[in-house]
Amino acid sequence: MVIAAPVADRLRDDILRGAFPPGERLIELQLTERYGVGRAAIRAALVELDAEGLVQREANRGATVRRISVAEAVEITEARAALEGLIARLAAERATDADRRRLRDLLAEMTQAVERDDKLAYSKLNRDLHGSLCRIARHRVADDLVANLRNRAAHHQFRLALVPGRASQSVAEHRAIVDAVASGDGPAAEAAMRTHLASVIDVLRHWEAFDTRA
Amino acid sequence: MVIAAPVADRLRDDILRGAFPPGERLIELQLTERYGVGRAAIRAALVELDAEGLVQREANRGATVRRISVAEAVEITEARAALEGLIARLAAERATDADRRRLRDLLAEMTQAVERDDKLAYSKLNRDLHGSLCRIARHRVADDLVANLRNRAAHHQFRLALVPGRASQSVAEHRAIVDAVASGDGPAAEAAMRTHLASVIDVLRHWEAFDTRA
DNA sequence: GTGCACAATACTGTTGACGATCTGCCCCGT
DNA sequence: ACGGGGCAGATCGTCAACAGTATTGTGCAC
Numbered sequence: 001m002v003i004a005a006p007v008a009d010r011l012r013d014d015i016l017r018g019a020f021p022p023g024e025r026l027i028e029l030q031l032t033e034r035y036g037v038g039r040a041a042i043r044a045a046l047v048e049l050d051a052e053g054l055v056q057r058e059a060n061r062g063a064t065v066r067r068i069s070v071a072e073a074v075e076i077t078e079a080r081a082a083l084e085g086l087i088a089r090l091a092a093e094r095a096t097d098a099d100r101r102r103l104r105d106l107l108a109e110m111t112q113a114v115e116r117d118d119k120l121a122y123s124k125l126n127r128d129l130h131g132s133l134c135r136i137a138r139h140r141v142a143d144d145l146v147a148n149l150r151n152r153a154a155h156h157q158f159r160l161a162l163v164p165g166r167a168s169q170s171v172a173e174h175r176a177i178v179d180a181v182a183s184g185d186g187p188a189a190e191a192a193m194r195t196h197l198a199s200v201i202d203v204l205r206h207w208e209a210f211d212t213r214a
Numbered sequence: 215m216v217i218a219a220p221v222a223d224r225l226r227d228d229i230l231r232g233a234f235p236p237g238e239r240l241i242e243l244q245l246t247e248r249y250g251v252g253r254a255a256i257r258a259a260l261v262e263l264d265a266e267g268l269v270q271r272e273a274n275r276g277a278t279v280r281r282i283s284v285a286e287a288v289e290i291t292e293a294r295a296a297l298e299g300l301i302a303r304l305a306a307e308r309a310t311d312a313d314r315r316r317l318r319d320l321l322a323e324m325t326q327a328v329e330r331d332d333k334l335a336y337s338k339l340n341r342d343l344h345g346s347l348c349r350i351a352r353h354r355v356a357d358d359l360v361a362n363l364r365n366r367a368a369h370h371q372f373r374l375a376l377v378p379g380r381a382s383q384s385v386a387e388h389r390a391i392v393d394a395v396a397s398g399d400g401p402a403a404e405a406a407m408r409t410h411l412a413s414v415i416d417v418l419r420h421w422e423a424f425d426t427r428a
Numbered sequence: 429g430t431g432c433a434c435a436a437t438a439c440t441g442t443t444g445a446c447g448a449t450c451t452g453c454c455c456c457g458t
Numbered sequence: 459a460c461g462g463g464g465c466a467g468a469t470c471g472t473c474a475a476c477a478g479t480a481t482t483g484t485g486c487a488c
Contacts, residue, residue: 051265
């Protein structure tokens with residue numbers, strides 16, 4: 001976390017980009033070869049990612065990439081709503097004029113991305129916007145927690161971007177957030193962020209009903 | 215975290231109960247003797263507690279018990295307010311009749327503890343009440359995050375209980391929370407929980423102004 | 429007395445090997 | 459054919475030893 005742990009960072013990136021799908025076994029000796037470090041370093045990285053909730057370790061059975069059920073993704077998003085609500089409120093109170101301009105620029109780019117139907121760019125801009133709010137809010141504790149929660153649900157977030165019609169609704173919700181932050185209205189920003197994530201939860205719940213049948 | 219790591223648990227308990235004060239160096243060889251395990255196990259425990267934010271590790275310089283500034287305790291409590299607000303709301307929606315009775319019993323005991331001026335019992339009941347709400351809310355993700363945040367700020371929480379007149383105000387705030395949860399009013403429970411933690415933050419901020427002078 | 433180079437110390441970081449435990453498979457009996 | 463016991467392979471958990479790095483203490487020049 002604090003100490004430079006390049007191995008954990010690389011492994012985390014690989015898991016998030018899908019190099020190791022959920023449920024995949026993470027065998028220490030294989031990782032040793034892949035990253036060119038000793039088993040002790042791999043072990044430390046696995047303990048760290050276990051604490052982050054990205055991998056699961058069982059005694060004498062090794063580590064696997066943690067599977068996140070839809071129900072758990074809902075919980076994660078609920079927690080995100082609470083914390084990002086706080087962040088949005090603080091961002092509204094602390095944003096400088098430059099910050100406000102930057103948020104509006106990001107929103108404009110998002111709108112264009114939706115018009116171009118460029119899901120990849122939209123997904124990136126989405127992350128940028130949430131990341132910018134975190135930076136503006138200057139709240140280390142909440143930032144770290146939210147970053148972790150986002151990582152945990154990353155797979156489901158990716159799936160979300162592919163839902164037809166989702167992007168246009170999402171951009172409208174983000175517009176409400178940006179408007180509230182730009183006008184310095186903390187409570188409105190918090191409410192808008194909660195509304196946004198509540199709509200994400202709605203989509204997830206929809207899947208839950210569907211997936212449990214399949 | 216998931217795996218049985220008795221060493222990390224014991225070390226965490228020892229840190230929380232003050233056996234290792236903030237800033238204390240945690241030397242691996244000494245911990246080896248204290249807990250009767252090899253250095254590898256100690257190392258894993260330190261990585262785990264580092265990820266939890268309880269200890270700080272620096273490259274080639276070892277681990278120390280993390281010092282939590284008052285400013286950081288404020289941030290931690292702000293994040294707690296957001297998450298425990300969610301928990302209180304869910305608890306209000308999900309509490310059974312037995313849960314409601316139990317909460318009222320705890321509140322009655324807290325009132326008596328304040329009348330007896332029994333700060334130790336009050337502190338324990340305080341933890342029990344928050345813990346009960348977490349259990350009732352049945353929200354694993356938020357529970358885990360809150361438990362971690364509480365641990366991180368444990369020292370400041372302890373100091374809080376010693377402020378004169380604090381207990382009577384605190385019990386009034388808890389009464390508002392319990393009343394809202396018992397009557398099944400989710401939004402009111404969330405608001406009451408936020409009010410409670412906002413008053414905790416007020417006390418912390420008071421210290422901040424005082425401590426930075428000293 | 430003070431500042432600096434240098435050596436001694438203490439501790440961490442890493443490696444390699446060994447024993448313990450679990451999993452999958454084969455063989456055998458029914 | 460099917461189920462259970464045992465064997466072999468794979469993998470984790472642990473330990474001891476070595477190398478590398480930061481810190482502390484000492485002596486010397488000024």
